[in-house]
Amino acid sequence: MIKTLARPLAFALLLPLVVPFPVGAQQRGKASPQAPLDGHGVSLELARLRARTIRDVRYDLTLALSSADSATGRVRITFARTGHDDLIIDFRGRRLGTVVANGKTLVTPSFNGNHLRIANRDLRTGENIIDADFVSEVAPSGASIIRTRDAVDGSEYLYTLLVPADANQLFPSFDQPGLKARVTLSLTAPRAWAALANGSVRTADSTADRVTTHFTETKPISTYLIGFSAGPWTRFSSTVKGRTIGLYVRKSRAREVDADTLLTLSHRALSWMEDYFGRAYPFEKFDLMLAPAFPFGGMEHPGLVMYNEDRFIFRDRPTLARRVGRFSTILHETAHQWFGDLVTMRWFDDLWLKEGFATYMGAKALADLEPTSDSWKSFYQGNKPTAYAVDQTMGTTPLWQSLANLDQAKSAYGAIVYNKAPSVLKQLNHLVGEDGFKRGVREFLSTHAYANATWQNLLASIGTASGRSLDAFGANFMVRLGLPIVEPRIQIVNGKIARLELVQRAAQPTLSGVGAWPMRTRVLLAYADAPSERLDVDLSGPVTNVAAAAGKPAPLFVFPNADDYGYFLSLLDTASVRSLEGGAIRAISEPLLRSMVWGALWDQVRDTRMPPTRFADLVLRELPEERDEQLIPSLTGRLDRAIRAYVSDADAARLRATAETVLWTGLSDSSRPFGVRRGLLDAFINVAATDAGRIKLMSLLSADSVAGEPLRDPTRWSVIDRLIVLDDARAPSLLATQVARDTTADGRRRAFTAGAARRTATSKADYFSRFFADKALNEDWASSSLGGFNALEHSELTLRFLRPALDSLPYVQQNRRIFFLGSWLSSFLGGHRSSEALAIVQTWLAAHPNLPADLRQKVLQSADELDRTVRIRAASR
Numbered sequence: 103m104i105k106t107l108a109r110p111l112a113f114a115l116l117l118p119l120v121v122p123f124p125v126g127a128q129q130r131g132k133a134s135p136q137a138p139l140d141g142h143g144v145s146l147e148l149a150r151l152r153a154r155t156i157r158d159v160r161y162d163l164t165l166a167l168s169s170a171d172s173a174t175g176r177v178r179i180t181f182a183r184t185g186h187d188d189l190i191i192d193f194r195g196r197r198l199g200t201v202v203a204n205g206k207t208l209v210t211p212s213f214n215g216n217h218l219r220i221a222n223r224d225l226r227t228g229e230n231i232i233d234a235d236f237v238s239e240v241a242p243s244g245a246s247i248i249r250t251r252d253a254v255d256g257s258e259y260l261y262t263l264l265v266p267a268d269a270n271q272l273f274p275s276f277d278q279p280g281l282k283a284r285v286t287l288s289l290t291a292p293r294a295w296a297a298l299a300n301g302s303v304r305t306a307d308s309t310a311d312r313v314t315t316h317f318t319e320t321k322p323i324s325t326y327l328i329g330f331s332a333g334p335w336t337r338f339s340s341t342v343k344g345r346t347i348g349l350y351v352r353k354s355r356a357r358e359v360d361a362d363t364l365l366t367l368s369h370r371a372l373s374w375m376e377d378y379f380g381r382a383y384p385f386e387k388f389d390l391m392l393a394p395a396f397p398f399g400g401m402e403h404p405g406l407v408m409y410n411e412d413r414f415i416f417r418d419r420p421t422l423a424r425r426v427g428r429f430s431t432i433l434h435e436t437a438h439q440w441f442g443d444l445v446t447m448r449w450f451d452d453l454w455l456k457e458g459f460a461t462y463m464g465a466k467a468l469a470d471l472e473p474t475s476d477s478w479k480s481f482y483q484g485n486k487p488t489a490y491a492v493d494q495t496m497g498t499t500p501l502w503q504s505l506a507n508l509d510q511a512k513s514a515y516g517a518i519v520y521n522k523a524p525s526v527l528k529q530l531n532h533l534v535g536e537d538g539f540k541r542g543v544r545e546f547l548s549t550h551a552y553a554n555a556t557w558q559n560l561l562a563s564i565g566t567a568s569g570r571s572l573d574a575f576g577a578n579f580m581v582r583l584g585l586p587i588v589e590p591r592i593q594i595v596n597g598k599i600a601r602l603e604l605v606q607r608a609a610q611p612t613l614s615g616v617g618a619w620p621m622r623t624r625v626l627l628a629y630a631d632a633p634s635e636r637l638d639v640d641l642s643g644p645v646t647n648v649a650a651a652a653g654k655p656a657p658l659f660v661f662p663n664a665d666d667y668g669y670f671l672s673l674l675d676t677a678s679v680r681s682l683e684g685g686a687i688r689a690i691s692e693p694l695l696r697s698m699v700w701g702a703l704w705d706q707v708r709d710t711r712m713p714p715t716r717f718a719d720l721v722l723r724e725l726p727e728e729r730d731e732q733l734i735p736s737l738t739g740r741l742d743r744a745i746r747a748y749v750s751d752a753d754a755a756r757l758r759a760t761a762e763t764v765l766w767t768g769l770s771d772s773s774r775p776f777g778v779r780r781g782l783l784d785a786f787i788n789v790a791a792t793d794a795g796r797i798k799l800m801s802l803l804s805a806d807s808v809a810g811e812p813l814r815d816p817t818r819w820s821v822i823d824r825l826i827v828l829d830d831a832r833a834p835s836l837l838a839t840q841v842a843r844d845t846t847a848d849g850r851r852r853a854f855t856a857g858a859a860r861r862t863a864t865s866k867a868d869y870f871s872r873f874f875a876d877k878a879l880n881e882d883w884a885s886s887s888l889g890g891f892n893a894l895e896h897s898e899l900t901l902r903f904l905r906p907a908l909d910s911l912p913y914v915q916q917n918r919r920i921f922f923l924g925s926w927l928s929s930f931l932g933g934h935r936s937s938e939a940l941a942i943v944q945t946w947l948a949a950h951p952n953l954p955a956d957l958r959q960k961v962l963q964s965a966d967e968l969d970r971t972v973r974i975r976a977a978s979r
C-alpha cells in the first residue's frame with residue numbers, strides 16, 4: 103500500500119517546476135542499528151536473521167489475472183524454522199487479506215504496509231505453514247506485474263519483473279536472494295490467453311471463459327527470479343538433440359520475428375555453456391519471450407528468459423554490430439542460468455558477480471561460436487569506454503557495494519557491475535590462465551549449486567584451481583574503488599629505446615597516494631616496416647620499468663594495453679600521438695588495437711590534452727578510409743559529441759559542414775559495404791543541421807534506396823526526429839504523414855518519442871509532467887523520449903527542468919525500474935554544456951547534504967561529463 107502515484111501526481115500537475123523532495127526519502131536504507139526489522143525494505147539484519155533461522159522454503163502461489171488493474175492471489179508458504187523470534191514476511195502489494203498461521207486464522211494480523219509480523223506463539227519449531235490472501239497492482243509501470251496494451255490489435259499482455267526486490271510487491275514472501283525457494287504456481291487467466299512461467303505446464307482446467315494453468319514445482323530459486331506472463335501469445339519452437347525451446351511473441355508482431363534464428367542462437371548458447379561449465383542446463387525447461395515495452399534488454403528468469411522485443415525484431419536490415427549485440431544478449435542471459443540462477447549472490451552487494459560473469463562468458467562464447475565477429479573488439483567497445491568513463495568520476499563505487507537495505511539495490515546497477523566487472527574478470531582470466539580459470543569456475547558452480555555465494559567464494563575457487571592466492575586481487579578489484587591511468591614514458595637515444603616506463607596514478611586526484619593497482623598487461627611497440635612487438639609486463643608500483651624494451655628500435659607508437667587485458671585508462675606519450683595523427687593510425691591492421699588507440703586519443707581529448715578540433719579533424723580524415731563497420735559508430739559518435747558539445751561555435755560550424763560532406767559521400771558510395779554505409783547514414787542523420795544538410799535529409803525521405811537498402815520506417819522516423827529537433831518548418835506535416843503511415847506498435851512508440859523532441863516550451867512542460875503523471879505511460883516509452891526531450895540544441899528550453907529533474911530523483915528511484923534513474927540523469931545532464939548548467943547541479947548537490955550516498959554517487963557519475971565538457975570548452979576558446 104505504499105505503492106501509489108498520488109503524491110508525485112499531485113506535485114507534477116500542480117507544481118511541475120518545483121518538485122518537493124519527498125519527505126522521508128533522504129534517510130531510507132541507511133544503516134542504523136535502531137532501525138526496526140520490519141521497517142521499510144528488507145534490511146541486511148532481517149535477511150541475516152532469516153537466513154539463520156529459516157530453511158526449506160516453498161511457495162505455493164495462486165493468482166487470478168485479467169485486464170483489471172489488480173490481481174488477487176493466495177500463497178501458502180511452507181518452511182522449517184528454528185529459534186523463537188517473531189517471523190517477518192515482506193509484503194507491500196495493494197491489500198493483505200486473511201492470514202492463517204499453522205491452521206489458526208489471525209484475527210488482526212500485524213501488518214504495517216511493508217511487512218507482516220507473525221508472533222512466536224503462533225509458530226512452531228520445525229515445519230510451519232502460513233497461508234495469506236492478497237491483492238496486487240497491475241499497471242503499465244511502477245507495479246510488479248506490468249501490463250501492456252497492444253496499440254495495433256488492443257490485446258493485453260501481462261508479465262512480471264521482480265528484480266531486484268519487487269517480489270514482495272507481488273506476494274508475501276521472504277524477498278532476499280539468499281533464501282531460495284521451490285515455487286509452485288497456478289495462474290487463472292482469460293481463455294484466449296496462454297500462461298507461461300519458470301516451470302512447465304503440469305495441468306490446466308477451464309471454465310467457460312477462464313483457464314487455470316498449474317505449473318510444475320521449480321528447483322530452488324531466489325524470489326527475484328520468479329517470472330510469469332499471460333496474454334494471447336504466438337508460440338514458435340524448435341527441438342535440437344531432444345531439447346525443445348519455445349519462443350513467445352505477441353500476436354501483432356509474430357510475422358516480423360525471425361524465430362528460427364533466435365531459437366537456433368539459443369540452442370547454440372545453451373550447448374556452449376553446458377560444455378564450458380561442465381554441467382547440464384540446471385533447470386527443467388527453457389523458453390524465450392519477447393516482452394513488449396520491456397524496460398531492460400533481457401531478464402534471465404530460469405526457464406523463461408524475457409527479451410526486449412524492439413531490440414530483437416529488426417525492422418530494417420541490421421548491421422553486424424546489431425546482430426552481434428543481439429547474440430551477445432542471448433549469450434548473457436543464457437550464461438545467467440548458471441551464473442545468477444543456479445548459483446546466486448547471497449545479497450545484492452555482490453550483484454557484480456552475476457552480471458560480470460554473464461557478460462564475460464558471453465564474450466568468450468561469442469569468440470568461439472562466431473570467430474569472425476571479432477568478439478574481443480566488441481567486448482572492448484561495449485565495456486571499456488563506459489567502465490572507464492564512470493570509474494574515473496567522483497561518484498564511482500567498488501565492484502562489491504555495501505548495501506544495508508534491499509530498497510537501495512536498484513542503485514547497484516550501472517556501469518560498474520555491467521562494464522567494469524567483466525573487464526576485471528578478463529584481467530583475472532589473463533592472470534591465472536585458461537585452465538585455472540575454467541576449473542575454478544566449474545568448482546565454484548558445483549560447490550554452490552542451487553545455493554548462494556560471495557566474491558570471496560569465487561576467488562577461493564579460482565585461487566585453489568590455479569594454485570595462487572588472489573587476496574591482493576580481491577583487495578584491489580573487489581573492494582577498492584576507482585582505476586589507474588597508465589601512461590608510457592619513453593627515452594630514445596640514437597634511435598633506440600634507452601628506457602621505457604609505464605607510469606600509473608589514480609584517475610581521481612583525491613585517490614592519489616593510495617598505492618598502485620597490480621596488473622598484468624602487454625605493451626605494444628608498433629613499427630612502420632617491421633612487425634609490432636608485444637611485451638608482457640606485471641605492473642607493480644607507480645612506475646614499472648619495461649626492461650625488455652631497452653635496446654629495441656624507437657617505435658612508431660607505444661600502446662600500454664595490447665589485447666586489452668589490463669583494466670586501466672591508457673593515455674599516450676606525445677611522440678606516439680604525433681605519429682598516430684601523422685598517419686600511423688590508418689596503418690594499424692588489427693581492428694581491436696585500432697579501436698583501443700582511438701579510445702586512447704578520445705581520452706586525451708576528455709583529459710584536455712588534445713584539442714577536440716584536432717580529434718574531429720583526424721576522424722574526418724580517417725573516416726573515408728575506415729572499412730570496419732563496427733568502428734564507425736564509435737568514431738562518428740565521438741565526432742558528433744566533439745562538434746555538438748566540445749568545440750567553439752565557430753569551429754562547430756566549420757566541422758559540421760565538413761562532416762555532412764564526408765558522411766554523405768561515404769554513405770552514397772556503393773563500393774563500400776552495407777554496414778559501413780549504414781553507420782555513416784546514422785551519423786549523417788544525427789549531425790546534419792546546415793541548409794544543405796537539411797535538403798539532403800529531406801531527399802532521404804523520397805529516395806528509393808538509402809545506403810543501398812530500401813528506405814524503411816525506422817530510418818524515416820530518425821530523419822523526422824532530426825528535423826523536429828532542428829525545428830524545421832516541414833517537420834510537423836512530415837510527422838503527421840509518418841504517424842498515419844506507420845501504424846505498427848513501434849510506430850506508436852516513435853510517434854510518442856518524436857513529440858518530446860519538439861522545440862517548444864509547452865511541449866517540454868507537457869512531457870515533463872507526463873513522466874510523472876501519465877498512468878498509462880510505460881517506462882520504455884518514457885525512457886526512449888528522454889533523448890529527444892534533452893536534445894543539446896534545446897538546452898535553453900530544458901535548463902529550467904534541470905533542477906526539477908534532480909529534485910525528482912527520490913521519486914524516480916522508488917517508482918521506476920533499475921535502469922531508468924541512470925538514463926534520467928545522463929539525459930538531463932547530457933542535454934547541457936554550459937557552466938550555468940554545471941552550477942545548477944553543483945548548487946543542488948551542496949543544498950542536499952543529506953542526500954543518500956547512492957543518489958549522490960549517481961549524480962556525480964553523470965555530472966562528470968558535464969564538468970569535463972565545460973572545461974574542454976573553456977580550454978578550446
Ligand SMILES: [Zn+2]
Nearest residue numbers: 434438457460
Ligand atoms: Zn544480466
